[in-house]
Amino acid sequence: MPSPLITHLYTADPSAHVFNNTLYIYPSHDRETTIAFNDNGDQYDMTDYHVFSMDSIDGPVTDHGIALSANDVPWVSKQMWAPDAAFKNGKYYLFFPARDKKGIFRIGVAVSTAPEGPFVPEDNFIKGSYSIDPAVFVDEDDKAYLYFGGLWGGQLQCWKGGEGVGEDGVDGLAFDASLSGPNEPSGSGVKALCPRVAQLSDDMLSFVSPPRDLQILTESGEPIAADDHERRFFEAAWMHRYRGKYYFSYSTGDSHYLVYATGDSPFGPFTYQGRILEPVLGWTTHHSIVEFQGRWYLFYHDCELSGGVDHLRSVKVREILYDEEGKISLA
Ligand code: FUB
Numbered sequence: 356m357p358s359p360l361i362t363h364l365y366t367a368d369p370s371a372h373v374f375n376n377t378l379y380i381y382p383s384h385d386r387e388t389t390i391a392f393n394d395n396g397d398q399y400d401m402t403d404y405h406v407f408s409m410d411s412i413d414g415p416v417t418d419h420g421i422a423l424s425a426n427d428v429p430w431v432s433k434q435m436w437a438p439d440a441a442f443k444n445g446k447y448y449l450f451f452p453a454r455d456k457k458g459i460f461r462i463g464v465a466v467s468t469a470p471e472g473p474f475v476p477e478d479n480f481i482k483g484s485y486s487i488d489p490a491v492f493v494d495e496d497d498k499a500y501l502y503f504g505g506l507w508g509g510q511l512q513c514w515k516g517g518e519g520v521g522e523d524g525v526d527g528l529a530f531d532a533s534l535s536g537p538n539e540p541s542g543s544g545v546k547a548l549c550p551r552v553a554q555l556s557d558d559m560l561s562f563v564s565p566p567r568d569l570q571i572l573t574e575s576g577e578p579i580a581a582d583d584h585e586r587r588f589f590e591a592a593w594m595h596r597y598r599g600k601y602y603f604s605y606s607t608g609d610s611h612y613l614v615y616a617t618g619d620s621p622f623g624p625f626t627y628q629g630r631i632l633e634p635v636l637g638w639t640t641h642h643s644i645v646e647f648q649g650r651w652y653l654f655y656h657d658c659e660l661s662g663g664v665d666h667l668r669s670v671k672v673r674e675i676l677y678d679e680e681g682k683i684s685l686a
Contacts, residue, residue: 356659357671357672357673358671359659359660359669359670359671360380360407360409360416360669360670360671360672361382361407361416361418361669361670362660362669363418364384364385364405364418365384365385365386365660365661365667365668365669366380366382366383366384366385366405366407366656366668366669366670367382367383367385367437367639367641367656367668367669367670368382368383368436368437368438368488368591368639368641368656368668369381369382369641369642369643369654369655369656369670370382370437370438370439370440370490370593370643370654371643371645371647371652371654371672372440372441372442372470372643372645373645373646373647374442374447374470375470377408377409377410377470378408378409378410378412378645378647379406379407379408379440379470379471380406380407380408380409380416380654380670381404381406381438381439381440381449382404382405382407382437382438382656382670383399383401383404383435383436383437383438383668384401384402384403384404384405384435385399385401385666385667385668386400386401386402387667388400388666392638392665392666393536394507394508394536394537395507395508395535395536396434396507396508396509397508398665398666399434399436399508399666400433400434400666401434401435401436402424402425402426402433402435403421403422403423403424403425403435404421404422404423404424404435404438404449404451404472405418405419405420405421405422406419406422406440406470406471406472407419408470408471411648412647412648412650412652412672412674419471419472421473422449422467422471422472422473422474423435423449423451423465423472423473423474423476425453427476428453428463428465428476429476429478429479430455430456430461430463430478430479430480431453431454431455431463432453432454432455432456432458433453433454434453434454434460435451435452435453436451436452436453436460436487436488436509437451437452437487437488437489437591437641438450438451438452438489439489439490439491439643440470440491441491441492441493441499441559442470442493443493443497443499443559444557444558444559445468446466446467446468446559447466447467447468447469447470447472447474448464448465448466448467448491448559449464449465449466449467449472449474450462450463450464450489450491450501451463451464451465451489452486452487452488452489452503452509455480457523458532459485459510459523459530459532460485460486460487460505460509460510461480461481461484461485462480462481462484462485462486462487462489462501462503463476463477463479463480463481463484464476464477464481464559464560465477466559477560481501481560481561481562482524482561482562483524483525483526483553483562483565483566484501484503484525484562484566485510485511485514485523485525485528485530486503486504486505486509486510486511486514486551487503487504487505487508487509487510487511487590488503488504488505488509488590488591488592488641489501489502489503489592490502490503490592490593490594490643491555491559492594492595492596492621494596494621495596498554498621499554499555499559500552500553500554500555500594500621500622501552501553501554501555501562501566502550502551502552502569502592502593502594502603503550503551503552503566503592504548504549504550504551504588504590504592505589505590505591506537506539506548506588506589506590506608507536507537507538507539507589507608508535508536509590510530510534510535511539511548511551512534512538512539512540512548513530513531513532513534513535514528514529514530514531515528515529515531515534516528516529525565526565527565537609539581540581541581541582542581542582543580543582544580545580545581545582546578546579546580546581547571547578547579547580547581547583547587547588548581548587548588549568549569549570549571549588550568550569550571550588550592550603550605551566551567551568551569552566552567552569552621552622552623553565553566553567567622569603569622569623569624569625570623570624570625571586571587571588571603571616571623571624571625571626571627572616572624572625572626572627573586573626573627574626574627576626579627584607584608584609584610585607585610585612586607586614586627587607588605588607589605589606589607589608589609590605590606590608590639590641591604591605591606591613591639591640591641591642592604592605593605593642593643593644594621595644595645597651597677597681598677598681600617600618600619600681601617601618601619601620601621601623601625602615602616602617602644602683603615603616603617603618603623603625604616604631604642604644606639606640606641606642610634611634611635611638611640612630612631612632612633612634612640613630613631613632613640613641613642613653613655614627614628614629614630614631615627615628615629615631615683616628617681628682628683629682629683631644631653631675631683631685632653632655632685635655635656635657635658636657636658636659636663637656637657637658637663637664637665637668638665639656639665639668640655640656640657641655641656642654642655642656644675650674651674651675651676651677652672652673652674652675653672653673653674653675653685654670654671654672655670655671655672655673656668656669656670656671657669657671673685673686674686
């Protein structure tokens with residue numbers, strides 16, 4: 356079994372990117388808490404982000420220290436969850452979810468001139484943003500997209516049809532706090548909730564248009580069903596491109612798989628392809644996929660270092676391979 360890459364802190368939800376020939380990891384920073392485990396994820400009570408880097412996949416990992424703290428973000432109340440980062444316009448952008456002062460998960464952005472930060476946050480969250488686990492993807496034509504969403508504690512199921520832009524600032528959706536926790540749609544013939552995608556403005560600070568559903572279909576072209584817990588989207592969106600195809604990967608949550616789907620456009624639709632990683636030790640599973648020095652890697656986390664404590668996770672890495680049809684397997 357691979358060893359944790361970082362042992363002096365607990366780290367989770369690793370978003371890995373290569374900037375200036377160096378591999379940077381943007382993870383959550385897990386911390387000890389007395390909050391009991393619950394299905395709302397209250398035990399994931401993080402307050403800051405560190406950025407890490409590696410010059411080679413087997414080399415030492417450098418901790419660049421605190422890159423952003425909740426105390427520095429005016430709109431945040433608590434729970435700085437899984438972040439991601441991107442480079443565009445000569446700047447580095449850190450996207451992060453957290454609860455706002457009303458307890459609603461939103462997505463914020465912070466900017467730096469260096470990949471390791473420190474990052475300076477915008478005063479408010481991205482207008483029209485909601486839920487968790489932002490993954491930012493800058494395509495070859497330099498257009499940038501934000502993928503996001505998470506069920507249960509991630510509140511995706513709390514956003515239901517509304518008219519116009521509601522008081523919570525989300526176009527066509529209204530927030531229903533009574534649906535927090537494990538209240539996703541269920542029942543035969545019901546479609547699973549979709550992850551969301553929005554194109555980002557050139558300055559990376561706002562959505563070009565309201566987020567839309569990212570369709571994930573079965574091989575026969577049907578939307579994945581809500582009760583198909585081994586394949587339906589739960590959280591941990593990630594987008595990468597391989598040989599001209601778009602790969603959307605994600606966690607199935609309560610069935611604990613990392614799976615992927617492929618498509619021909621960053622907006623989808625995507626067709627389910629299979630599993631990348633079987634369940635790890637711990638409830639959550641979350642990852643990123645990146646090419647570094649000519650090989651492809653899966654960054655993920657498990658709870659081996661903490662002896663199985665769900666909210667104390669550690670980042671690990673494994674090489675992945677593609678076959679001739681572009682199917683992913685672990686090396
Ligand atoms: O780290 C907190 C949450 O746990 C993340 O946002 C989810 O993806 C899960 O890993």
